[in-house]
Every structure is written in structure tokens, then in C-alpha cells.
Amino acid sequence: MSKERTFIAIKPDGVQRGLIGEILNRFERKGFKLVALKQLIPSKALAEQHYGVHKDRPFFGGLVNFITSGPVVAMVWEGDEVISSARKIIGSTKPVEAEPGTIRGDLAINIGRNVIHGSDSPQTAEFEIQLWFQSSELNEWTPTDQIWRVEN
Ligand code: IDP
Ligand code: MG
Numbered sequence: 001m002s003k004e005r006t007f008i009a010i011k012p013d014g015v016q017r018g019l020i021g022e023i024l025n026r027f028e029r030k031g032f033k034l035v036a037l038k039q040l041i042p043s044k045a046l047a048e049q050h051y052g053v054h055k056d057r058p059f060f061g062g063l064v065n066f067i068t069s070g071p072v073v074a075m076v077w078e079g080d081e082v083i084s085s086a087r088k089i090i091g092s093t094k095p096v097e098a099e100p101g102t103i104r105g106d107l108a109i110n111i112g113r114n115v116i117h118g119s120d121s122p123q124t125a126e127f128e129i130q131l132w133f134q135s136s137e138l139n140e141w142t143p144t145d146q147i148w149r150v151e152n
Contacts, residue, residue, distance in 0.1 A: 003080055004122065004125065005035065005076050005078045005082065005125060005138075006076070006082045006125045006129075007125055007129050007132060008075045008077055008116065008117065009072050009075065009116065009132070010023050010075075010116055011066070011116060012066065012067065012072060014116060015039075015073060016070060020073055023107075026089055032077045032082055032085075032086075033077065033079055035076045035078050035140075036076040037074070037075045037076075038073075039074075040074060041068065041070060042067055042068050042072055046131065046132070050067070050128065063112070074132045076129055076138060083118075087118050087120060089118075090116050091105045092105075093114065104116065
């Protein structure tokens with residue numbers, strides 16, 4: 001087991017549809033620890049850096065317009081293997097392929113409006129966390145019930 005941090009963002013469609021609580025609940029209930037949380041309307045520069053890996057794809061312009069169109073809820077979650085675990089909780093990129101029980105499987109229809117982002121690797125997580133957050137925004141804390149979630 002390795003303790004990791006991952007970057008998770010509720011996209012503007014998730015915020016507009018009133019799904020913030022529903023989505024936060026799934027990570028909190030699982031047992032992961034929230035270490036940073038803020039709402040912001042991303043700048044074009046931030047969105048272009050975040051999705052830089054997709055800059056040559058035909059959907060890039062539309063994706064940047066969409067992600068900058070309204071508030072995003074940006075978060076960092078911590079826990080054992082949280083990066084891959086969060087991707088499972090989120091489900092496949094295409095909602096039609098996302099299993100029921102996953103966020104996208106339960107809450108989304110269209111690939112361009114798939115409500116949530118999650119880092120896909122340790123390298124991506126590190127890049128995205130420093131892109132979206134100052135280190136002073138990441139809180140070091142120990143939940144009082146931590147002993148009931150992990151072997152110490
Ligand atoms: P991910 O969000 O599951 O990691 P990526 O392949 O990294 O998926 O794509 C990033 C985001 O770009 C997707 O979540 C989706 O919103 C958007 N996207 C990916 N492929 C398409 C497409 O074919 N059409 C429209 N949007 C797309
Ligand atoms: Mg991705």
C-alpha cells in the first residue's frame with residue numbers, strides 16, 4: 001500500500017447540476033482524506049495547461065471553453081492508492097462505457113459533459129496538484145477515526 005494524493009475536479013456541468021455534495025460524498029464515504037478544496041472559475045491559461053496533453057486533439061478548443069465556462073470545484077484527496085481508486089470511483093471517460101455505480105456511470109450521458117476529472121497517474125497527480133494549488137493550501141491533518149480505516 002502506498003499513501004498518495006490525487007487531483008479531483010468537479011467540472012462546470014457537475015457544479016451547475018447541483019452534484020457537488022453527491023460527488024464529495026462518494027470520496028468521503030470511501031474513507032479518503034480531503035486535504036484541499038476550493039471553487040474557482042479557471043483561467044484559459046490554467047485550462048490549457050491542465051489539458052495540455054490533449055492540445056492537438058479536435059475537441060481541445062471546446063474542452064477549454066467548457067472548463068472555463070463556470071465554477072469548478074478543485075480538490076486534493078489523500079489515501080492508499082487513491083489515484084487508481086479514484087479513477088475507478090469516477091468510471092470510464094465515455095459515460096456510455098462507465099459502469100453503473102461509478103460517478104460517470106450514474107450521473108453522466110455525454111463524453112464532453114462527464115462531470116468530473118481525476119488524475120490518471122502519480123506523475124499527472126503531482127503536476128495537477130501544483131498547477132491548481134499553492135502548497136500552503138494543502139492541509140496536513142489526521143482524522144480522529146483514521147485508525148479505523150487503515151492499519152497503522
Ligand atoms: P479522462 O477525463 O477520463 O482522463 P481524457 O482522455 O484525459 O479522459 O480526456 C479529458 C477530457 O476531455 C474528458 O474527460 C472529456 O471531458 C474530454 N474528451 C475526451 N475525449 C473527447 C471527445 O472525443 N470528445 C469530446 N470531449 C472529449
Ligand atoms: Mg485524463
